[in-house]
Amino acid sequence: MSRDPLRFEPVPVRLNACAKTFPGGTRALEPIDLEIAGGETVVFLGPSGCGKTTTLRIIAGLEQPDPGGSVFFGSEDVTALPIERRNVGMVFQSYALFPNMDVAQNVGYGLRVRGIDRRRRDARVGEMLAMMQMEALARRRIDQLSGGQRQRVALARALVVRPRILLLDEPLTALDAKLRDGLRLEIDRLLRQLGITAIYVTHDQGEAMALADRIVVMSGGRVVQIGTPRDVYFRPADPFVADFVGTTNRLQAQAADGRLHVLGADVPWAGATGPLAVLVRPEDVRLDAVTGQAEAKVTTAMFLGDRTRLVVETGTGETLSIDAPGRASFAIGDTVRIAIDPDRLLAMPL
Amino acid sequence: MTTVTGARHGVAFWLQLGFTLLVCMLLVAPMLLSLLAGVTENYLVGIESGLTTRWIAEVLRGYSDTILLSLQVALACLAATLVLGVPVAYVLARRGNWLTRLFEELLTMPIAVPGLATALALIITYGGVGEFRRSWLFILVGHVLFTLPFMVRSVLAVMSAVDLRTLEEGAASLGAGFARRFFTIVLPNSLPGILSGSLMVVTLSIGEFNLTWLLHTPLTKTLPVGLADSYASLRIEIGSAYTLIFFVMVIPLLLLLQALARFGQPPR
Incomplete structure (x- = not known):
């Protein structure tokens, strides 16, 4: 054309x-x-x-x-x-x-x-x-x-x-x-x-x-x-x-005194306070064995070539979709540590 | 060869083939005998009495006006059902509501009601209008009433299958107004239905007897009425020759319309 x-x-x-x-x-x-x-x-x-x-x-x-x-x-x-x-x-x-x-x-x-x-x-x-x-x-x-x-x-x-x-x-x-x-x-x-x-x-x-x-x-x-x-x-x-538009995870959170309590951990927070729903995209959740805030268990691992779409369950009982690199491989039942950057979170009123 | 075929097709196949041929025989034999009778010198004596064309000549001498009238009525009926039926089918296809469905049902009434009753109703209503009662147009009206539903149904079936609404929206988006859409999009894409409807209308009109028998006058006899006449009052050879002429007339017409109907369909 x-x-x-x-x-x-x-x-x-x-x-x-x-x-x-x-x-x-x-x-x-x-x-x-x-x-x-x-x-x-x-x-x-x-x-x-x-x-x-x-x-x-x-x-x-x-x-x-x-x-x-x-x-x-x-x-x-x-x-x-x-x-x-x-x-x-x-x-x-x-x-x-x-x-x-x-x-x-x-x-x-x-x-x-x-x-x-x-x-x-x-x-x-x-x-x-x-x-x-x-x-x-x-x-x-x-x-x-x-x-x-x-x-x-x-x-x-x-x-x-x-x-x-x-x-x-x-x-x-x-x-x-x-x-x-x-x-x-x-x-x-x-x-x-x-x-x-x-x-x-x-x-x-x-x-x-x-x-x-x-x-x-x-x-x-x-x-x-x-x-x-x-x-x-x-x-x-x-x-x-x-x-x-895209896939998103919706998590329960509580914000007070500059901290956001989400997935059983606290992260620095400058946004709204009180009970919140926060949204985070699968590609914005990192797997980080060292600095990860929360531990989670892999329940589904779907290899998509360029990435692996994981579904994990956290200790707080919440389910998240996470995009991991395609070359990393996971088995169901693996334990991973996940990290979330506060500036990638989007707060919604409950 | 035979044993191979026999092995391939079981007993059931041969039974079915035999039955099919038998049914064909039952259907075709009377036609053939009737046609043969039309060219036999003396039916009571049989074929040994010799073949002749004089019965045919006699029919043509006595009844050619009925043949012409039948053709005239059939063609006029086709024209009328096209002009009336295609727009009706279009409206029914485009606007499906309770009113159009009711109309569609009403339209098929003349098929369900015995032809004699329809004819009687026409005579009661318009019988007093002398000029009209005496003209061939009176028969035409009956035929149009009877054949219109066939035209509407077959055009409607095709129109419903081609998603006219979207095609028309496409044409309208390109600037085509209603008339242009109707003639360049609606009609061409309904052609298979129009052709098969025409086929039915012409055949039904040429062969129509029920209504016509009541609607005709001695001066407006159609072919089937003449046929009944000749069966009732003349030699059987003449009636048979008449049938022969009917076949010769109607079969090429049917073949032609069949060919047209096939031509109108998109190749698969």
Whole structure:
């Protein structure tokens, strides 16, 4: 995908108080305000039913927000426009490729709709297929394509009309893991190269972290946190985010007089006082036979190649996931000493 | 060779094959005999009396108008069921609520209700409208009532299978308005259903007797009505020749529509 970059006009998107109540009274989305800068890639992340797809569909024009909500592309209020007049590019989870057309016809459909004559259409379709390295597939039927190829056709079809913004609804979910990783890189490169404003919906935190300039974490129809991938990972707004984005351990702790009592030991502490829940990531727990604060017994050791994921049980009866180096080997029942840096702990009110 | 095959297929195989052939015989033999009777000089004497085409000629002389009318009704019925049925199937496929389901059930009523009852209802309601009662359009209305559910069902089955909603959303995202989506996405992707529905509608209409027998007038006889007429009042050779003509008409039509239906399906 590395040929001549078509640069796109970076169009900002703004949502004002967009809520969605479905007939029957189900509130799929609480009022949401969101500013997306031109050229930014924003990922809506959350479990199914969190409202991320509804938000995307409101931006696309496939759903109308409840009265009072409005959607702006740049300075234009597009709330009243149906999707066919918003000039957006959309990639669907099932790709929605037209089975009655071949690859080139699928890619050229948007141009045909726009009344562009055959010669110029063929030229632009050819250009786009070349950019996606799919020239050889131009005459293939959709059912003769692999999942990854379909995904690229869907992207090409969405981009060839030079949309104002690109919307992607779980575009990688239907693919197997290996392919997903490859395409994730390609999409990332493509989005950066084109400079198009992109909104991407997924339930996969790995995808979100890899692609996003900013992640919008959603749960139960609400935005829980908006931030860069680093923000969301290292400074999660609440235990839900911490748990949804990456793996986290939740420990009971007691803080008083500059000390935090956790896992049966005291560490220096400058944060909140009183009974607390503290969160710590598996990679932030060290194994240290000398300075380790607490002793624990290995109950599971899962070798993952680059690391070994241990589950240990401490003397206080708490269970922790820990990442140990891949080359260290452990047996179930081994005793280890674990160390936690206080500055890697994240305190949450109980 | 035989012993090898015999060893490979057990007794059950040969019994099943024999039974299948027997059933085929039972089905095909009457047709063949009937066709043969149509070209036999004298059925009572048998085939020894010689073969002739004069019965066929006689049917064509006396009943060619029924043949033409049947074709006319069938084609008009096809046109009407396409124009009415495809949009109905589309709405049913896109909007599944209790109202559309009720409508779908109501639509199939003419299949469940005996044709005679439907015809009688039509006569009671519109029999007084003289011009209409006397025209072939009266028969057409009956046929459309009867065949519409077949068209709707077969188009609906295909439309439900292709996830029209998402395809249309895809087309809309590329700027296509409703009419363009309908003609470039909905119709082409429903083609297998439309073709097999058409096949059924034409066949059912050409062969329809129940309704037509009550709806026709002496001046608007269709082929099956003429057939009944000739069976009842003419020599059996003429009736059989009539059947022969019906077969010659309808079989190529069926084959053609079958071929079209296969063509419309995506290759596997």
